[in-house]
Amino acid sequence: MFGSVEDYGEMFQDTVTQTRGASLSSENQIGNPVVYKLVRVAQDGRLVPATDEEMLEVKDLVENNENDMPIVADPGQTEECIFDEGSPSQFLQLDSFEGLFQPETAEAYTENLNSRLECKEELAYGSQMLVTFPDTNYYQSSSELPWNEEFVQSEFLLQEPVCFSSDGCSIDQSMDVSPYSIATGGSSPKVPALSTTTPNPGVSRDTDNICLGNLSIKALQETFRTTFGRETTCKDKLWLKRKIKMGQVNPCAMPTTTLTDNDTKLTLGGQDSKADCIKGHPNDCPVEAFVDHYSGSEDFEGEHRSAKRVRKATRRYIEEISKVDEKQQSNESVIPSKDERSISSAVSSGRRVVVTRMISFAGSRIQVPYVSHVRRSRPRENIMALGEFHSGLWEVKATREESKLNLSQSHLNNDVKRVSGVKSVSGPVKKKLTTHRQSYKDHSKPEVDQDFMEPEHMDSSGDSSDDSNYNHADLPITASAMRRKHHRAWTLSEVKKLVEGVSKYGVGKWCVIKRLSFPSYSHRTPVDLKDKWRNLLRVSLARTPLNNMGSVRKQGSIAIPSQVLSQVRELAKKKSHVSPARKARMVKASSRHGFL
DNA sequence: CTTAGGG
């Protein structure tokens, strides 16, 4: 379950140092072993490696609880629970973190967190402050460190050991793993309750609502202390201000989410000034914690690491917020640190959390949402292709509206091509993806874009199926007309042809009519004819009675001569008044008599 | 594939 900790003496710092160096060059490594080391925080805040005695003590302790620790899933993993006998409520947590923070790693990590948590919980019962340092990949003695990353996380709890106190609070927290899983739990549900454990809750809120602008570092530190109930040695004004503000604004201040996370202090032997900051991200709220991280140091990573369970955002989710995030990222999360590697971390926006990674873009580093390389929504093709593609494939699944839109694009494109005289891809593509309507096009004249050779006579009303119709004087170019891009207004000539066709072949013989009367109209499908007929019929029936103005036309549509309308009526009558059977007989009869 | 009818 846990390995023994050998030399915790000087090795610690060396280790840290080494690993850090190593990690810098371990960019490619995917596995991010997490090594837990137990150390304690000395009075001066320094991190002191546990002594052998302490280790033994812990060991025993751990062994006793071994059975109860459902630790890790990783076989090769090792956990060590080391007792920190230093100050009652002070303990350090070592963790690894540098390096790529792959989502997978995050998962593994959180797994460990959970187990660690449990470990702690167990130990906490014994009023011991323990921390485990699991090594996700393999166990390593403190001396050998291929650690490609290390991370020191310390929890510096003051007056009230918030998470580890035996006041039950800790227990509840421990039991609830949700804090780790932001994604699942949304914004830390525990916050409210937990916040109550925040040291000096009242004090901080009230007293800190002051302008932090002019405060000195010392003052800021003090404010920080009153706000979060802990000391900080951080000398970064900006960071302090941020944290303080967060603490004031955000109720869920304080490290509540996890026993291990919050309040971490990185001392690393005090080498790194930034590392000296108490990093408790006062807010549990993933959002703040992540977005507003104090980057550039282990703190940064620690904060992320500690925050909750990082879960790969869903594709949809990512898309939804990706815009927002990118903005935020570029503005707030650019890591100004020395760290040149691509760090993936959990970044949240609003209440949502998304895994992001750093990338270099145009010379600057920005954080972008992590997206698996699985197929990503729709690739952005160039407009032309898009149109064609959509009209063909996407139409299938797209919503009605969408498909319409797509189709319209396609048509527009066609039009464009038509105008430019380019047959281009549309031909082949269409054939491939033919829809019922397109098939007709193929039937008539496959290789040529029918619209080009509108051979049919065009009467003055304008006609031809071309979109140029929109420019004809007699065709009102209303806004509505323009909106219905791919809709081709029926021209009078077409209507006439249709009526003629109906009279010749009968109502309902749309395919025949299409074939014989509209051979060159690539766009008018039998269905279109049918639809148009329906409309004509309706119009004719509607206004026929009292309206003398045969040419009165409905808004936005061409005028239909009363003559034509009456024709329509007649034809309709024939159909409606005669049953199919009778009609058939009539047809036969008429043909016998040489009619038709 | 055609038709017919609803959306």
Next chain:
DNA sequence: CCCTAAG
């Protein structure tokens, strides 16, 4: 104009 259910 689109989509679909029926022949």
